[in-house]
Amino acid sequence: MITEETPKHSFLIWLKESATFKLIFIGILVLLLLIPSSLIHELITERSQRQEEVIREVSDSWSAKQVIKGPVLVIPYKKQFKLTDTTTRTTSGNIYVLPESLNIKAGLTTQILHRGIFDVAVYNTHIKVNGGFGHLNFENLGITPDQLLLNQARLEFGVGDLKGLKSDPVIKTTAGEKLSVNPDFDSELLFTNGLQAKLNLSTGLPDQLPFAYDLDLKGSEDLYFLQLGKSTTVEAEGNWANPSFEGSNLPDERKVDSSGFKAGWHLLNYNRQLPQQWIGDGSKHSNKLESNSFGVKLRLPVDQYQKTMRTSKYAVLIILLTFISLFLTEVIRKQAIHVFNYILIGTAMVIYYTLLLSFSEQVGYNAAYLIASISTIALISVFISSLLKNGKAALLFAFILTVFYTFIFVIIQLEDLALMVGSIALFMIIAILMYFSRKINWDKQ
Structure with a gap:
């Protein structure tokens, strides 16, 4: 007995398997994640203002x-x-x-x-x-x-x-x-x-x-x-x-x-x-x-709020590059990752900045960056390993995230050369993404 696919059923299959829909969803998700990212900026500003209030209070008492x-x-x-x-x-x-x-x-x-x-x-x-x-x-x-x-x-x-x-x-x-x-x-x-x-x-x-x-x-x-x-x-x-x-x-x-x-x-x-x-x-x-x-x-010699604010401004870039890398991984390996998993990963990457802020107040920016980065990379890598059922793919993704976070850390430490180094690094990242996506037949995706 042969059953005919209804237009609704065909549309649902397209939503599930279409690379175009997945890319559209990733773009919308990145835009939505701008909302919690802006709240992170406000939180950093609030903590910085609290520091200034404490300085004024101490100055009023001391001189x-x-x-x-x-x-x-x-x-x-x-x-x-x-x-x-x-x-x-x-x-x-x-x-x-x-x-x-x-x-x-x-x-x-x-x-x-x-x-x-x-x-x-x-x-x-x-x-x-x-x-x-x-x-x-x-x-x-x-x-x-x-x-x-x-x-x-x-x-x-x-x-x-x-x-x-x-x-x-x-x-x-x-x-x-x-x-x-x-x-x-x-x-x-x-x-x-x-x-x-x-x-x-x-x-x-x-x-x-x-x-x-x-x-x-x-x-x-x-x-x-x-x-x-x-x-x-x-x-x-x-x-x-x-x-x-x-x-x-x-x-x-x-x-x-x-x-x-x-x-x-x-x-x-x-x-x-x-x-x-x-x-x-x-x-x-x-x-x-x-x-x-x-x-x-x-x-x-404590500028954790300034550095944390600068780091948080790269949140959208890191999230976008991570999603693109994850998308290419599922396309190349032909293993679909549900859109809800993208939401969870994006949320974890936003929470990274609250970890960075809270730890930087206690142990300084550099140590906090290391703690927050290792925690986030480990969480996302283990999660991807359970999704793809492949340890090598998870290790490769952990390496990719390490490169991204190391890139941001280097940019934050630089001042005069930050723009040039950042531009060169982004150019290389785009070149690598183009290389790995060159053989993908997008018409069949």
Whole structure:
């Protein structure tokens, strides 16, 4: 008895055996797997933000980053204008003078504080500041000596976070005179977190005014300096082996090794973009003053979130290459693999990135990559072995996955050559796929 195949039955057979349908399904599945992949990106971002929150919490308790600001000489003045024979008008303001020379030496002693699974770099530092103000003549500003209120002169300077001050700073000026320093939260001060010291210039304005003071500070992550001197010299050293030099100026010389770092800056006023003297209030050039900052960042040698994010961006590529390799395997071996098994394998490859993220927080990126890769490769290979009932095919597929994950790991480690190496590797992978698929008669599939 001969039975005729119905159109429905023929269509079901086509769905089961058609390579075209399988390729369409693989394409749709890859697109669907973009959804959990994007959720992985959000999870990585959330964990990275949590790390930043912990750093802020520790910084609030210890001390925030420090910025060494100043000093600036401030001399009030009062000027009278004759309007008529019987009336006059009085104006007042401040003269601001930047140092002729500014020399800073900073020595950092660093340590790592732990909060849960996160680390925060903090430091203690002893800073020596010295220099001098020169050419204290203000006739070019239209101010004569009799208009200066010398008994109200002061030095203004500041730090990034007043909480980090470990001792009272004392300023030494001419003839060893010591000036006490007080915080001042006046809105007209040049610097946020400002300090000031009253000067005793009642005997007259000197031609030169030297200064020197020490600061004992603690801070978190960054130590920055402001370029205020007509000539500014900064020397910084510490026992941190992974510094990052940042800001408006990079050091002229630096030495970094396993025991720590040493760096030096020698700056002139040509790139300072500030006048040596000016009249006005504290806000006139305050933004420019604080924008001319440079220094060192104590970079933790832990960048697992950045590397994990970069790795996750290759998820679609790895999944697609794995599916194509699996598809060619079933076509060449003429052993069909159900579409549901593709879904399971794709899901396992997405979960790989959660393994990578969670382990990287505990053991670091490299070890986590090894653990997650071996686990995923072993799981998928054993699964394929049970599907194909062939140990050699499973070993071959394990080798293919190893090549894929090794390729991604190498790309992540590279920076400048990543694009070139990645392009060459992808070209070779496509060439290999073309080679193994060249004899397949797709019309019969």
